[in-house]
Amino acid sequence: MSHALPLGSATGPRRLPPVLAVALVVALLALPVAPDGGGGAHPADAVSALVVLYCALRLVRDRRRPLSRTAASVLGLPVLGLAVAAMGAASPGAGLVGFGRYLQVFVLVPAAVLLLIRGRGDVRLLAWSMVGLAAWQGAVGVHQYVTGTGASYQGEQIRAVGTFGAQDVMGMATVVSLGLVCAVGLALGRTPVRHRLLAAGCALALLLPLALSFSRGAWIATAVTCAVQLLLAGVRRALTVGVAAVAAGAVLLGGFGIGTAMLEERVGSITQVTDAPDQSVTDRYTMWAAAVGMWREQPLTGVGLKGFPEHLDTHASLALSSGSDTDGAGAGYRKQPLLSPHNMYLLVLAEQGLIGLVALTASWLALLLLGLRGLRAARRSQRDGPDGLDCALVACGLLVWQLTDFAYADIGGPSTVLTAVSFGLAAWWALGAGARSRSGPGAVAGSGSGTEVPAR
Numbered sequence: 001m002s003h004a005l006p007l008g009s010a011t012g013p014r015r016l017p018p019v020l021a022v023a024l025v026v027a028l029l030a031l032p033v034a035p036d037g038g039g040g041a042h043p044a045d046a047v048s049a050l051v052v053l054y055c056a057l058r059l060v061r062d063r064r065r066p067l068s069r070t071a072a073s074v075l076g077l078p079v080l081g082l083a084v085a086a087m088g089a090a091s092p093g094a095g096l097v098g099f100g101r102y103l104q105v106f107v108l109v110p111a112a113v114l115l116l117i118r119g120r121g122d123v124r125l126l127a128w129s130m131v132g133l134a135a136w137q138g139a140v141g142v143h144q145y146v147t148g149t150g151a152s153y154q155g156e157q158i159r160a161v162g163t164f165g166a167q168d169v170m171g172m173a174t175v176v177s178l179g180l181v182c183a184v185g186l187a188l189g190r191t192p193v194r195h196r197l198l199a200a201g202c203a204l205a206l207l208l209p210l211a212l213s214f215s216r217g218a219w220i221a222t223a224v225t226c227a228v229q230l231l232l233a234g235v236r237r238a239l240t241v242g243v244a245a246v247a248a249g250a251v252l253l254g255g256f257g258i259g260t261a262m263l264e265e266r267v268g269s270i271t272q273v274t275d276a277p278d279q280s281v282t283d284r285y286t287m288w289a290a291a292v293g294m295w296r297e298q299p300l301t302g303v304g305l306k307g308f309p310e311h312l313d314t315h316a317s318l319a320l321s322s323g324s325d326t327d328g329a330g331a332g333y334r335k336q337p338l339l340s341p342h343n344m345y346l347l348v349l350a351e352q353g354l355i356g357l358v359a360l361t362a363s364w365l366a367l368l369l370l371g372l373r374g375l376r377a378a379r380r381s382q383r384d385g386p387d388g389l390d391c392a393l394v395a396c397g398l399l400v401w402q403l404t405d406f407a408y409a410d411i412g413g414p415s416t417v418l419t420a421v422s423f424g425l426a427a428w429w430a431l432g433a434g435a436r437s438r439s440g441p442g443a444v445a446g447s448g449s450g451t452e453v454p455a456r
Contacts, residue, residue, distance in 0.1 A: 018058065019122040021051045022113050022424070025417055026129045029175065030136050032163040033414060042414035048109050055112040066115060071431040074370075075114075077363040078106050081348075081356030082305070089304035098305025098351075105411055105420045106360065113424020114432060123391040124191075126425060127182040130418070131202050134179020137162035137172045138209030145212045151326065153214055160212035164414065166326040167336060173215035174415040177222045177405075178422060180206040181397040184226050188233040189390020217342075217408025225401040229393050232375060283321050284342050290315035291346035295353065302353035309339045311350075344406035364403060367423070370430035371396045395429035398422035 028044040059066050067075070082102050089095030117123060141160025144150030151166035153159035164171030183206065186199035210222060293315035294303050303311050312320075324336045341347050348357045375392035402422055411419060 017118060017122060017125075018054075018116040019118065019125060021047075021054055022116055022421060023126060023129045025051060026126065026133055026421060029133055029414060029418065030163065033165045033168065033171075042417070044414055044417045045104075048104065048417050048420065051116070052104075052108045052112045055115050059115070067111065068431065071111075071114065071427065074363055074366045074431060075107055075111050075427060077366075078102065078356070078360045081352045081359035084301050085305045085352040085356050087304075088298075088301050088307075090307055090310055094306035095304065101411070102305070105416055106363070106423060109417070109420035110424035110427050113421055114427045117425075117428045117432070120388055120391045123394065123425060123428065124186070126421065127186055127391075127394045130175075130182045130421075131179045131186075131199070134176045134182075134206055135202060137164075137175045138179075138206055141172050141176070141209040141212055150212075158212075159214050160209050162209075166331050167334065168413040168415070169213075169326070170215060170218070170409060171413050171415040173210065173213035173218035174405075174409075175418060176206050176210045176213065177218045177401060178398060178418055180210060180222060181225050181229070181401050182394050184229050185392075185394035185397045186390050188229060188393050191390055217405055220408065221401050221405035224404045225397050228400050229397045232372075232379075232396065233389070233393060234379075279321055280324075282319055283324075283338060286316055286320040287312070287338060287341040288343055288346055289317070290320075291341040291343070291350040294350040295346075298353055300353045300355055302349065302351045302356060305351055307351050308341065308347060309337070312338065340410050340412060342409055344410040347410045364399070367426050367430045368396070368399055368403065371399060371426055374429055392429055395425045399426035 025044050025048050028042070028047055031043060033042065066072075082099055086095035086099040089098060113126075117126075138160075140162045141150070144162075145158050145160050148157050150157050151159040151161045151169055159166075159169060160172060161169050162172030162175065180203050183199045183203035187196045187203060189196065210218065290312055291308065294308070294311050297303070320338070324338065326334050326336050341350070345357065345361070348360055352360075371392070375389075375396055378388045378392050399422065402419060
């Protein structure tokens, strides 16, 4: 049948794999963001919408069922809470915009990624594209630190932000972190040695720009995720790689003079919550308390999508500052308003209530549990393991990173499209290849619907 062929018909010309459309979305994040941070959607967001449309057209042409019942249930679960919260928004426009954004990040783009991946080779292609993007953004960030052209940090323009600018200081940190997670997963697989060595080298190199991002949330999420990946790959390997990573990190940071007082102070501030915290920590915990206050007013449905900024002033204490000061990286000084609590779970709780939070977290936990179950099966299988362990570690690692980082950040900015791609990769392993590996080796389910394509 035509849908079983990865590159079109046997008699026609050889076509490019469909997953390249997703790789294009990743590649577009290398483009610089407007310095004033003022304008419209990033090209990667626009192309991600086209990828969803392209996937839909392929389904119509191939006349095949898009998703299995399990996949449709898991990925579609958040829609219930989103619909309720959209109806409770302050205005129809705000509800529609918020509804579309959440659908893009957590439902439509992940489903499109799941459907467009045709095998493990496609997963590795996306993983390496994310590593390449991280290397590019990291290189720009290191240059910014060395030349003093980065975002302002404690009066000096040294903060590495890549091409995302001072208005999105988390953008480069997110990209570099996800690229590092992909590199670690590829390095811990059972692919050819040269591939693993290259991936390990990329992972070590990405430690430097990650440190220079001065992003505490990204540091914590990356450390947790890499530790989980190492343990999932095997305790013995975890100890060996862990010792090597610590030694290499010491050489990179100390040898390049990165172990400065600023970096040490930033690391120390992670645990400095009640003992003279800096203003950013104070603002964060004040907004967390405000989010909880909003939820208490509307515990089931929340204050509505895009409602957090409007209700912030009435729930925040006087300790909250008027905004975040941004400067440098090609842009002038700007007071950036505080529009979210920088905690995805509390943002959902405040705007969507218990209904939305339960729906979203249930979907994410289902992906995590099914993915870990598939990874365990891949490790135990002598036939399927050597081909799929790296894909499993990448997919599960990306999901663990997102769920950990959501305790310190939320969606927003151009890098959010990588969140959607990460959930799509996790969905492919949990609902497609992971499920297939538990029932037997060989082909993997490209859509989770029972349709099989040759493994690569």
